[in-house]
Amino acid sequence: MRSRGLKHLAAGALAIATTLAGLAGAQAESPFHTGVWQLDTAEGPRGLVVSDWLVFEEGLPKRWLYRRAGTNDENQFDFFTRTIGDNRYTPVGIRVYRTGEHTMKYTLAEKGKDPIEVSGQRLSIPNYKNSCLSVENKGDRLFGAWVGTEASSVKGLRLTASSLTVDGVKTDVTAEQVRVGRAGIAQNGKPIAFLTDAGGDYAVLQWFNDGVTLDQMRDTKREILDFKAEEILRWPQGTCDRQIASRLKAMK
Structure with missing residues (x-):
């Protein structure tokens, strides 16, 4: 994410991939990206499932999301990513940009390649207390x-x-x-x-x-x-x- 892909990100072009707001810890409620989404890609609709800290693939959590410090405001969230089992960040960054209460621009920026940006619309409930993908409001379930x-x-x-x-x-x-x-x-x-x-x-x-x-x-x-x-x-x-x-x- 340190090459021209990152420059494109700063210019506003990052979307499609994985999401975690881990570095700063869980928020008082789940981040905007948490939920089930429809991405409108050139090949047609595609599902995207994201918990507070991970992007799911083929039904299982797959890619950790680490929020980039200093790049987030009320509507824009930039992430470094890491695949489960890897010991370093992957050369792919993600940006979620909120365009409405239930819509976003989703950008995937792979190092050395032009970013890919698509639109997304929420299919799930945004309220964290009703979101099964949230890590909030789960009580002590880790202990079990x-x-x-x-x-x-x-x-x-x-x-x-x-x-x-x-x-x-x-x-x-x-x-x-x-x-x-x-x-x-x-x-x-x-x-x-x-x-x-x-x-x-x-x-x-x-x-x-x-x-x-x-x-x-x-x-x-x-x-x-x-x-x-x-x-x-x-x-x-x-x-x-x-x-x-x-x-x-x-x-x-």
Whole structure:
């Protein structure tokens, strides 16, 4: 995002891809981009599913969104992106520009290529209290049982404030909320993982590399990008997948 693609962004041309407002932590309500959208592309309508912090692909969370500092105002939101499992930003930036209460311009800017901009219209409810894709208003659901997905080597996980059980193996830990929608997990005072709400029916277990400190785990301003592994989990009681499918049927 540092080449001419970024210059195009500043000029106002970025759209199509992935969305997370992670660096500054979750807001008092979900960001404008959270929801189910119809993108009007040259090839025809295309669905876009975005939680507060992630863009979904093929039904699962796929790309983290990190808001670019100093580039956001009331209507414009610029993001760096990172694919789950990668240890650095991808060379693709995204801009969401609000054009109305339920409409936007969505721009995808890939390094070295001309940005692609399309219009989008919301198919879902914008109110965060009614948005299943929001990480807000979820209470303590991180502390409970999760099951693995096809994008995970973990079959099952249960987290409490004092224990982490992965595939039947229980470990004594301390778990604390380090931001809305994210629990930090430590063993004997040593950070070992995040469990991060991905929005929708999903969470991501993020195993730390060696050397992460408690201060780094608790830091809400600097993101950790490099993990040993990131495992996508599903909340068994979730109904968001069904709601998303229903919304996408409304595309014209």
